[in-house]
Amino acid sequence: METIFELLYDNDLLRRELLDNFIPEAFDRKTAALLKQSGRSISAPRIKELRFRSGDRLRQHLPGDMKGWFPKKISWQQHRPMLEWIYFGRSDFSAPFYDQMLLRHGQNPINQLLGFTSPLDLVPKPEGPAPVPLSGLIFHISRCGSTLVSQMLSAVNGHRVISEPGPVDAVLRGRFRDPSVGDDLRAQWLKRLVNIFGQRLTPRDRRLFIKLDAWHMMALPLIHRTFPGVPILFLYRHPLEVLVSHERKPGRHTVPGEIPVEWFGGTKMQLKDMGLDTYPVWVLESMLNTACDHAESIRFSSMDYAQLPESLWAIDNNPFGLNFSDGEIQSMKAASGYYSKDPGRRFRNDTREKQKSAGVKLRGLVKKMMLPTWEKWLESHGNRIRQP
Template identity: 35%
Template sequence: MTPDLEGWMPARIHVDGGQPRVDWCHMGGQRFTDPFFDETIERRLRHPFALLFRHQTSMNALVARQAKKPGLPVRGLVFHMSRCGSTLVAQLLAALPRHIVLSEAGPVDTVLRAHQYVPGVTDTQRIEWLRAVVGALGQQRHPEEHAVFLKLDAWHVLELPLLQRAFPGVPWMFLYRDPVEVMASHQNHRGAHMLPGLLNPAHLGLEPGQIEGMPLDEYGARVLAAICDAGLQGYRARTAPARLMDYRQLQPEGLRVLTELFALELTAEDTPRLRDVLERNAKNPVLPFEDDTEEKARRVTSHGRALAEQWGRPIHDALETERLRGDVVP
């Protein structure tokens, strides 16, 4: 018998015996306001009830629940290159209580990569599972909530066509940054996608054998280039309102772009909330915002700079060309 899941959210999806299983966490009234989804889940699990009482169901049970309770509509998708300001975008959207913002949610990533470890899964199944996960995470738990926004992991732009099939017509944006600065950030602390094993080599235009023995910085530069190229090609072939945004736009123009693209209707109460977010470090809101552009340019190694220029610069420049054309709608 499927348990009563009112107030519960899918916190984690794992594979058991070749089939996905859903671990649920009781969220109560906890909103997703932390920079990342997992931080909110970890904070919730400090509560005795959420820690001691758990539910686990099949994916079929999650899909059946979505048919009865589909959740709030998805109003925007945020794709990004990584280390380029997307967390600030998510925090701006989450500052408005009427939004549910799912920032790099683990269950979403698991479903998008299900074809890598669930035998025989089809794109149709992944779309069904994705809608079910987002529908469960996007349940209205506060009267003012009326929309869901997904801030995806950097590598999810490689699945842009599938995400557009799952959420047709939903506006989206792709954020990027000078590839030298992004390379500097990853040289200091590499993201999971910058290490071989997470991504299918075919998504990067590589054969499995090509990765063996490839230096990490070269692999990372090629990953960043593939991510940016997916964003560029998706923008050129867009079938929904879309925007490209460079990191340098965020402070002066980010709020205007978000308002236009996602049709946000701001109130007088929203202005101080959003101004406060812009003044703080998005990943560590207790600290003030500081522009680290010059620091990153100094910190990158000469080899890392050369690789970023070789693999990333041509696509970065192409993204800039498209952005400066100023198109908003297809």
């Protein structure tokens, strides 16, 4: 049986025949037929069993022609980032989050049968046409409409939006895996990932946008230096409304221990002194303070939740400096009518509801811990769309 897998891993031409067979039964029959032509006798039902077998599928091997292969996750082996691959094919990237894309395509038969991993620092540039240009980076304070923005952008034909990809987070926080990982190395790895995300799959591909995780605001200077000249949009919202949302369903960065406290400029001693109700407020203040500190030197655009969705497609002053056509604006308007995290629900602005439901304790914490930073932000940078 190992001989069969060696053949599938080593024979790029044979494997290429299997890639776009997304119907499991057809994939199993095709695989069995191709193996038979190569002198290996195996039945389609046995191929099905192998797709669901337990055990390690990964081989340290590039997937040959890399077109349609995307980053799945990054693991670390002896202080070296190893990139695991997944085959998307010519996917439309319509899911609200990259993790949902991984779940969807994890069901593709080729991804069930085979697994590839390779050192990130040895990944070559994708072959073929030049990658789709990176047209915008989306930062946000969380629960402030960033997913709505990414869904509106992805509704435009030729746009590809990569939303909160785990491999980017793994690279940005790589120094917590290996303290010797410096900014230059992280920048190099980020460029490799963006080249892969931007591989041109169809002639229609024109623009690439990446929406980062909320806590990546702390890495704004590094990301800006890595991609100078790429327009940056920072989305924000009244902190009380953001924190009400996190009270109901905590985000990863608001749970102590999920993201190292040092990432936000704190210490473990500070963490010990903070309660569960205080920590999310402190994290939000750290992110907003970073935005204040760099808004002039980096000159990114900013947008309040209350300005959505119309400000995204503003003809004279949209945050990415793009001249959207009437058709593109109509596509974004259509997408803006739905709740971004659940396309089956209609979107509505819930500012009043969030403000009304905030408890006395939370209001007190926000006033004590965030009010000065919030007022500083509004006075100097809030509610302004500015071209980089």
